[in-house]
Amino acid sequence: xxxxxxxxxxxxxxxxxxxxxxxxxxxxxxxxxxxxxxxxxxxxxxxxxxxxxxxxxxxxxxxxxxxxxxxxxxxxxxxxxxxxxxxxxxxxxxxxxxxxxxxxxxxxxxxxxxxxxxxxxxxxxxxxxxxxxxxxxxxxxxxxxxxxxxxxxxxxxxxxxxxxxxxxxxxxxxxxxx
Numbered sequence: 001x002x003x004x005x006x007x008x009x010x011x012x013x014x015x016x017x018x019x020x021x022x023x024x025x026x027x028x029x030x031x032x033x034x035x036x037x038x039x040x041x042x043x044x045x046x047x048x049x050x051x052x053x054x055x056x057x058x059x060x061x062x063x064x065x066x067x068x069x070x071x072x073x074x075x076x077x078x079x080x081x082x083x084x085x086x087x088x089x090x091x092x093x094x095x096x097x098x099x100x101x102x103x104x105x106x107x108x109x110x111x112x113x114x115x116x117x118x119x120x121x122x123x124x125x126x127x128x129x130x131x132x133x134x135x136x137x138x139x140x141x142x143x144x145x146x147x148x149x150x151x152x153x154x155x156x157x158x159x160x161x162x163x164x165x166x167x168x169x170x171x172x173x174x175x176x177x178x
Contacts, residue, residue: 009034009044010058013051018099027051052106052113059103060120066090067124075123081177083124084136084143085170091147092166101151135176139169
């Protein structure tokens with residue numbers, strides 16, 4: 001498949017997920033959004049799982065690009081503290097959409113789709129043993145909670161609260177890496 005076709009299809013799939021508030025995407029809805037026939041879409045993604053894995057990998061690629069920009073050093077040269085700090089800043093911007101959250105949680109609902117997420121999470125946040133890793137894990141979990149709450153509209157965080165939360169998380173990262 002041409003990379004541009006794949007990107008166009010997966011971008012269309014994300015528009016569908018965002019538009020329907022996370023409702024189950026179908027071949028028909030994605031094909032219509034991408035300007036393809038259902039058969040044309042099935043040529044590129046022969047099963048619903050193949051389509052979902054493609055969408056998951058697409059979101060991971062988007063997040064990887066954004067997180068690497070925030071990280072500002074090559075991933076392989078970074079420390080766990082730097083990666084957690086980058087994630088706090090990434091998650092703290094409130095930039096994750098409800099659709100991206102739904103794609104992420106699809107792996108929880110359908111474990112056969114979890115491999116791409118698990119591989120990505122282990123590469124970025126392979127928490128080891130020790131107090132420093134535990135402190136960094138606490139910060140990472142708090143940052144995840146913030147973006148989950150906001151991407152699902154469970155919680156509205158004021159700018160003042162956001163500044164305070166992100167400041168406290170940054171302080172914890174500094175303490176853990178000292």
